[in-house]
Amino acid sequence: MARKKIALIGSGMIGGTLAHMIGLKELGDVVLFDIAEGIPQGKGLDIAESSPVDGFDARYVGVNDYAGIEGADVCIVTAGVPRKPGMSRDDLLGINLKVMEQVGAGIAKYAPNAFVICITNPLDAMVWALQKFSGLPKSHVVGMAGVLDSARFRYFLAEEFNVSVEDVSAMTLGGHGDDMVPMVRYSTVAGVPLPDLVKMGWTSKEKLDAIVERTRKGGGEIVGLLKTGSAYYAPASSAIAMAESYLKDKKRVLPCATHLNGQYGVKDTYVGVPVVIGAGGVERIIELEFNKEEQAMFDKSLAAVQGLTEACTGIAPQLAQK
Numbered sequence: 001m002a003r004k005k006i007a008l009i010g011s012g013m014i015g016g017t018l019a020h021m022i023g024l025k026e027l028g029d030v031v032l033f034d035i036a037e038g039i040p041q042g043k044g045l046d047i048a049e050s051s052p053v054d055g056f057d058a059r060y061v062g063v064n065d066y067a068g069i070e071g072a073d074v075c076i077v078t079a080g081v082p083r084k085p086g087m088s089r090d091d092l093l094g095i096n097l098k099v100m101e102q103v104g105a106g107i108a109k110y111a112p113n114a115f116v117i118c119i120t121n122p123l124d125a126m127v128w129a130l131q132k133f134s135g136l137p138k139s140h141v142v143g144m145a146g147v148l149d150s151a152r153f154r155y156f157l158a159e160e161f162n163v164s165v166e167d168v169s170a171m172t173l174g175g176h177g178d179d180m181v182p183m184v185r186y187s188t189v190a191g192v193p194l195p196d197l198v199k200m201g202w203t204s205k206e207k208l209d210a211i212v213e214r215t216r217k218g219g220g221e222i223v224g225l226l227k228t229g230s231a232y233y234a235p236a237s238s239a240i241a242m243a244e245s246y247l248k249d250k251k252r253v254l255p256c257a258t259h260l261n262g263q264y265g266v267k268d269t270y271v272g273v274p275v276v277i278g279a280g281g282v283e284r285i286i287e288l289e290f291n292k293e294e295q296a297m298f299d300k301s302l303a304a305v306q307g308l309t310e311a312c313t314g315i316a317p318q319l320a321q322k
């Protein structure tokens with residue numbers, strides 16, 4: 001069977017990490033694309049030169065022309081700019097929206113059958129715009145955020161309980177902003193929900209609230225430490241989990257920014273909910289029943305996302321027609 005072709009649109013910190021992980025996991029051949037000349041070529045060659053040491057077979061090509069992504073099976077989009085300390089993700093909207101227009105046109109022309117994973121921030125608005133600019137089916141354009149936010153939640157919980165991260169399952173829904181919705185009721189250690197663990201004395205309500213807050217601000221915590229940009233190892237791992245589920249038809253259930261049109265009572269908006277990802281792209285959207293408090297948090301997060309998509313339409317009025 002021929003290897004799959006994976007195009008990385010943006011070859012910065014996340015793009016380079018993705019390229020390395022794809023080789024190590026032998027998921028396919030890699031095309032690195034960027035507007036910066038030499039970066040995708042240099043990163044591609046550097047990683048290819050590591051392949052004899054690590055023992056993986058994958059072809060690496062670096063390009064500055066969208067023609068290079070022709071026929072890609074998967075496109076992972078990180079093109080644009082990250083935030084720096086003092087900025088919110090929303091401050092990136094104007095600049096990254098223009099980038100999404102170019103990326104959407106490039107994917108539409110050269111990789112219209114691809115499964116597209118957008119990572120660029122502000123995530124929910126950017127994936128919404130990218131789907132419209134590209135015209136690709138909504139089942140084949142998703143945003144990565146929930147897997148990352150849930151991974152942070154899982155990591156903090158595993159630390160608190162002093163148990164393996166593997167036995168902690170957690171879910172974070174809504175938009176990828178500080179109003180995201182970590183779902184305490186649906187998060188468990190070996191199947192035991194967090195509220196039960198509080199009753200069992202494993203932790204206190206106050207400590208759990210602090211973990212939820214830390215999860216919500218997890219991106220900003222890393223930005224504050226790095227100072228030059230934002231997280232890239234965990235974001236790359238998270239996008240790889242989504243790409244792998246598509247490429248191997250694993251049908252994993254993952255929280256992803258997905259196009260909702262009726263589900264959760266939401267119209268034409270991308271926001272994080274649990275979905276099944278398989279060979280058909282987003283194959284099923286899981287509609288959870290929220291309690292009153294969860295519904296209020298989801299509505300708040302949704303309103304923030306919809307404010308951003310409205311801002312996109314203000315900048316690019318053609319988005320309203322698509």
Ligand SMILES: NC(=O)c1ccc[n+]([C@@H]2O[C@H](COP(=O)([O-])OP(=O)(O)OC[C@H]3O[C@@H](n4cnc5c(N)ncnc54)[C@H](O)[C@@H]3O)[C@@H](O)[C@H]2O)c1
Nearest residue numbers: 010011012013014035078079080081082119120121144235
């Ligand atoms: N969704 C998430 O959970 C999540 C997590 C981390 C980062 N992010 C976002 O991902 C994006 C990338 O982060 P990064 O750390 O890799 O940034 P980076 O600056 O290291 O890389 C971005 C790359 O995009 C390239 N680029 C800029 N404009 C372009 C264009 N018009 N066409 C093609 N390439 C272009 C740049 O040359 C650069 O190499 C940022 O917007 C960041 O906020 C999102």
Ligand SMILES: O=C(O)C[C@H](O)C(=O)O
Nearest residue numbers: 083089218219220230231
């Ligand atoms: O916080 C950021 O700006 C990057 C990303 O969205 C993250 O959550 O790490």
